[in-house]
Structure formats: C-alpha cells, structure tokens
Amino acid sequence: MTARDIALIILQLTVLVTGLITVVLSLTWLERKALGRLQRRMGPMVVGPHGLLQPAADALKLLVKEDLVPALADKLLFWLAPMVVFVPSFVVWVTIPLAGEVVVRNMDLGLFFIVAFSVLAIVGMVMAGWGSANKYAILGGLRAAAQLISYEIPIIMAVIAVIMLPQSMNLVTIVDDQRTIPYAVLQPLGLAIFLLAGVAEVGRTPFDIYFAESEVMGGPFIEYSGAHWAVFFLSEYINTFTIAVLVVLLFLGGWSFPLMPESAWLGFLWVVVKAYLVVFVIFWFRGTFPRLRIDQLMSVGWKILIPLSFVNFGLTAFYKFYELPWWALTVSSLAITVAAGYGLYRRWTWPARATAEERLARARAYRRAEVTDAG
Amino acid sequence: MTSLVLFYLAGALALGGAVGVVGTRNVVHAALFLLVSLMGVAGIFLLVFAEFLALVQVLLYGGAIIIVVLFALMLTRLQDFGGSMENRQWPIAALAALGLFFVIAFALARSRGSEETERLGPGVQELGRSLFTQWAIPFEVASVLLLVALIGAIVIARAGGRE
Numbered sequence A: 001m002t003a004r005d006i007a008l009i010i011l012q013l014t015v016l017v018t019g020l021i022t023v024v025l026s027l028t029w030l031e032r033k034a035l036g037r038l039q040r041r042m043g044p045m046v047v048g049p050h051g052l053l054q055p056a057a058d059a060l061k062l063l064v065k066e067d068l069v070p071a072l073a074d075k076l077l078f079w080l081a082p083m084v085v086f087v088p089s090f091v092v093w094v095t096i097p098l099a100g101e102v103v104v105r106n107m108d109l110g111l112f113f114i115v116a117f118s119v120l121a122i123v124g125m126v127m128a129g130w131g132s133a134n135k136y137a138i139l140g141g142l143r144a145a146a147q148l149i150s151y152e153i154p155i156i157m158a159v160i161a162v163i164m165l166p167q168s169m170n171l172v173t174i175v176d177d178q179r180t181i182p183y184a185v186l187q188p189l190g191l192a193i194f195l196l197a198g199v200a201e202v203g204r205t206p207f208d209i210y211f212a213e214s215e216v217m218g219g220p221f222i223e224y225s226g227a228h229w230a231v232f233f234l235s236e237y238i239n240t241f242t243i244a245v246l247v248v249l250l251f252l253g254g255w256s257f258p259l260m261p262e263s264a265w266l267g268f269l270w271v272v273v274k275a276y277l278v279v280f281v282i283f284w285f286r287g288t289f290p291r292l293r294i295d296q297l298m299s300v301g302w303k304i305l306i307p308l309s310f311v312n313f314g315l316t317a318f319y320k321f322y323e324l325p326w327w328a329l330t331v332s333s334l335a336i337t338v339a340a341g342y343g344l345y346r347r348w349t350w351p352a353r354a355t356a357e358e359r360l361a362r363a364r365a366y367r368r369a370e371v372t373d374a375g
Numbered sequence B: 001m002t003s004l005v006l007f008y009l010a011g012a013l014a015l016g017g018a019v020g021v022v023g024t025r026n027v028v029h030a031a032l033f034l035l036v037s038l039m040g041v042a043g044i045f046l047l048v049f050a051e052f053l054a055l056v057q058v059l060l061y062g063g064a065i066i067i068v069v070l071f072a073l074m075l076t077r078l079q080d081f082g083g084s085m086e087n088r089q090w091p092i093a094a095l096a097a098l099g100l101f102f103v104i105a106f107a108l109a110r111s112r113g114s115e116e117t118e119r120l121g122p123g124v125q126e127l128g129r130s131l132f133t134q135w136a137i138p139f140e141v142a143s144v145l146l147l148v149a150l151i152g153a154i155v156i157a158r159a160g161g162r163e
Helices: A003-038 A054-064 A075-095 A110-131 A135-164 A171-177 A188-201 A226-250 A264-288 A294-321 A326-348 A356-374 B002-023 B027-047 B051-074 B078-085 B090-110 B124-132 B136-162
Strands: none
Touching (some): A003 A075, A110 B051, A188 A264, A188 A326, B124 B136
16 A cells, blocks of 8 residues: 555545535535425525525534533543444445445445444444433433334345345446336335335434434433534434435436436436435425324334335345346335335324224223233 | 554454453443454454455444343443342353363464465355355254244243233
8 A cells, every 4th residue: 555545545535524514514504495495484594695604604603612521421432422423424435436436445345334334323322322321311322222223124124125136235336237227116115115214214303213302302412512412413414415325326326317428427416416306305204294203113113114125125036036027026016115105194194084983992992902911 | 564553453452342341340331342342353354355244243243232232231220230240150251261262272273374364255145155055054043043032032021021
C-alpha cells in the first residue's frame, strides 16, 4: 500500500462524509417541507428562501448547545454509544455503489457486509439506554433491541430472496442483472417486505416505538443533548437514506433505466433521484399513519412480515429451481401481496365498519379469554 | 507488514476483550467486552481471507448473541449479580479451560506453519454447495438442535407464566 493509495482512500472517505452530511441536511429540510404540505402548512419559511437555510441553523444550534451528562450515567458507555450507532451507518456506505464505478470498494460480499454491519448499531442503542441511568432510556433500549432484532429477520429473508435471482451478493452484479426487468416487477412482495421492515429498522413513524415521545419520551436518547444527540440524529437520517438507496439498488433497477444512454453521471443522477423518491414515500408514511402500539409492532413483525418473507423466499426458490418464465413469479408474488394487503386492510379497518354491539362483544370475548388463560 | 500490524491489533482486541470479560465486576461491561473480543476474532478471520466467516461473526455475535445477552441483563437489576462473580464451579471451569488450551496448543504445534497468508479457503458458493451436499446431515442435525432449544425455551417460559 503506497502513500498514493492511502491519499486516495482518505479522499474517497472525505467525499463520502461530505456527501452524506449534505444528504442529511437536505433530508431534514425535505421532511419538514413534505410533512408541512401533508398537513396543509408551509413548513419552515423564515430562515432563508423557503426555509432553505433552516438545516444549517439547526446544525449550528445543536453544535453550540451544552452537552449534558447525567451524574449517575455510566460515563464510558454514555460517551461511546453515539459512536457505536454512527460508525456502522457510515461504514456500510463503503460498499454501496451509486453508479457502476462510483463506489469506494465494490465487494463480492457487499450486501452481506451491509446487513452484518448495520446490525451492530443495535448494540449502541442498548448501550445508550443502559448507560443513561434513566428508566425511560432503559425501556427505550429494551424496545430498540426487541424491535430491531425482530425486523432484522424479514430484511435478511428479503435480501436472501433477492440474491437468489442473480446468484451474487455483489451489488454491482445485482443492479446489472436488473437491466431488462427490475426486481420490483419480479418480487413485488419482496419490495413491500423490504420497505416496511426497513422503515421499522430505522425506527421511523409508524414504527418509532423505541423513541416514541408520548410513551418513552425519546427512549435511549432522552438524556442526550447537543453534539451527542446530533450524532444519533445524523445516523438516523443516514440510515433512512441507506434504506432508500438499497431499495433502489435491489428492486428499482439502480442506475439502469430503459431507453437511456449508459453513462456514470446519468446513472448516479438516476440513483439519487430514485432514492429521494423512496425517501419521500417514507416521509409520506410518517404523515399518514399513526404510530403502532408495541404489541401491534411485534405482531406485524412476527405474524405478518416474517411468514410473508418465507413465502417470498419459497416462491423465488421455485422460480429458480424449475426455471419458470419470469411472469409466473410476478403474477404469484403480486397476487400474494394484494391478498395480504387487502386482508390487513380489512382487519385494521374493522372497527370503522362494525357496530357498537359487535365491538363490545369482541372486547368481552377478548377479556374472557384473557381471564381463562391466566386462571 | 501492514497485515502483521493489523494482526497484532486484532489479536490485542480479542485478548484484551477476553481479559475484560473475566476481569470486570459489571456484567453489562462484561457483555460489551465480549463483543470487543468477538470483533477481534472477526478481524483475524478477515486477515486470513475468510471474509464470509468474519461477516458471519459480526452478524451472529455482534448482532444477535450480544444483543440477546444485553436484553436479558437489562431485564434484571445489577445488584442481583453481586455474589455471582465467585462460585463453586471454578475448578471444573479451570479444568475445561486447561483442556481447551492443550487441544489448541497441540493443533497449532502439528500444523504446518507458512510464512505468508494466501487464499486457500473456499468462496461462498463452494461453501454453500458443500454445506448442502457433503455436509447436509450435520447441517440438518444442527438445525434440529436449534429447533429443540427454541421449543424448550418456549416450554420453560410458558410453564413459568402459569404459576
């Protein structure tokens, strides 16, 4: 390794950090604007034209804010936790390609690398929760551990179903294989699972159970302020963008687009545009759905997403093994997605359709079952 | 040269973490030291070109096992562990540790050492193929074992809930 290589690596990492921080600043502005529009307000308007300088003002405020440490906190864990959360969210970007050659290191095990390292952030959440010496923080840390390891399973299963198609874990190969048909067409079910579980994995509404303000008041982050809180905030937004980019690379065809000339810059632009569209969908979720209760969160994960992810996996295996035509996978996957979505819709909107007597009868039956089960 | 420095770094992490696990009196710190040690081992895997094993180490130990351990520890109170640092099983533990040491020392002494590390192990595809053809039965036995453990845990948890 020569000095030139080292300089190149440092340059690449600097570009990566700068790019990611720019993305985070733009995302905070976009989120507030999008939410504002969804709620018939204007969003930030005061600082700069259309509030464009608001993120800069917020960042400055966070950096000069006093950094408080609770007297009873486990100092070491309290200081380390933001780093343990931030480092994985940054490290996975080493292998995420934004166009054919625009990547720090393209690895053959790239996708597995991303999955493996993103899991490490959970340890940081638990460290923050335990180290803060605060009951809400401990509750939040426990919730984070339970939620994040539960939703890790559907994500991994969806990723496995994806890597079965090109038989590679190399992200560049995966995108190149989608040149004719993006995997969103082949596996609509996989896309739905990955997006939902991904939103849960970064803890955004409606899955923000572990730092729900109205329940645990910020959860593991309750005692953090100033720059340390900013690090958590930064990694949350980087993770959101990572999930969006992964959706683009794994399902939406990445930098390939039909009827467009191939070029690195155009491809890069495509990935970024698509990723921002996916991020907008995630913000849209936040503006539309109320937060789940923790038991609802767990049952969505274990009773719906995990079984569906196994179905997705099985379908893909059948398709690969018997070398079926591609539309067979599309039709079956789409049918299951629609059926599952409609079933869930009917179930969740049941209270709106039912009469008062029906609701009362169900509540009574539920209570009785609980009593007999305990006795 | 670089790889030698990295090897000593990873080794120091693995050893230092392991010493931390047995040295600290705080169980949560011990769990986190265990994570440091396991990550050191992952680094060593990486240095001998076993990328897949290294990533499995990060995913399974960092992602799953340590978090489950921490989860269990956080459900208990720290003062409950005051007396758990010493117990009467230490001679057995010492014997087991010594036995393991001799096994590893014997294996190392018999291995043909080479000056340079080179890629010898299989890639992911060969690993998967041999796991599901040549080693299919041990693989299935291991998964049945895990299933038994899972069912056992559920049965114990349910029995505890009834009382």
